Amino acid sequence: MLRIALLICGVFACSVYANYPQNRTWLDPEFVERAFVDVALKREYNSGNWQLVKWNQPIKIWVNHQVAGQELHDLLTNAHLTHLSQLTGVPITRVSTRSQANVIWIFTRESQWRKEVEKELGKAALNNMHGAICKAGYRLDPRSGAITSAAIIIPVDQARNHGKLLACIVEEITQVMGIPNDAESAFPSIFNDDTPEDLLSPLDVVLLQLLYEPELTVGMRAKQARPIVRKILRRYQKQGVLDKAVATANSGELYQLVGN
Known part of the structure; x- marks a missing residue:
């Protein structure tokens, strides 16, 4: 495993998450809600009232x-x-x-x-x-x-x-x-150009899990989606989904290849 990780990072100069001493933004439901709306319901090259897609x-x-x-x-x-x-x-x-x-x-x-x-x-x-x-x-x-x-x-x-x-x-x-937009409000995240790391962050895994919750349906706009996102995030807090986001991000096979 170490040989593979060294090969990958040696060839691609990759940067990955080893730990998260700061910027634990995924624990803040209001932050996650804002980031979700910005990356899932806005578009990089066009303004407007866009619909949820997945x-x-x-x-x-x-x-x-x-x-x-x-x-x-x-x-x-x-x-x-x-x-x-x-x-x-x-x-x-x-x-x-x-x-x-x-x-x-x-x-x-x-x-x-x-x-x-x-x-x-x-x-x-x-x-x-x-x-x-x-x-x-x-x-x-x-x-x-x-x-x-x-x-x-x-x-x-x-x-x-x-x-x-x-x-x-x-x-x-x-x-x-179904997360087409880059946004400054999402950090740390692969959807933020100022984030140096190359793998999914804990915030990213929460955003992906949110998007594919069945309560959030294709065609919803921000006004419809926001209250549902808040409800789901309250559930995530109670269930420990937000607390487990670091472990979830680190459990991916790609992280196992290059993140340890």
Whole structure:
């Protein structure tokens, strides 16, 4: 295990959570509520009164390796997918062909990045690439508003040059679960650009658990969601979910690979 962790961090310059002496924000229900509204019900490139989105069906992922390093990329990807499924209750599996998938995940190179983004996410996605290191997006059912498909494109050489390959693997698939926005109000979190760590924080696991509570349904807006979020967070306090958030974050397979 130590050899794998050293290999991963040596190659990707990863930064992970070892302990949480400060910023125990996930213990404050008001803080969590505000962070949830900001990351789940707002959008990075557009203002407006957005609706809650998430998956209402199993996720099936096809990974296209266009560059070397498949074994290591698969190791990291599979570990994180296992944890996401555990946190959300959504079945997530890898499939062997593109036609079976509702998520297309491409490991490519910088020279092919724009081409793959346009192909998988549409030409409009090219307008929001300035400053981005990797890219993801999803499509919604026009009737229900649920997520029906998604694509993730990671230019491996570009991500590695920035020391962000692990962060891209973690953040992009997590965001297409239905948490599309980065926000200063969420900290420590992979949805905050000022957070240096690359793995899910305790706040992140609470946000993911919240999103996939059945009381929060696709199509809700902030005004509808807020009182339900408060109710769920009161329950989380009584059940010890918030107190256990550090242990939950650290229980993920990816953390076991690189976080110890």
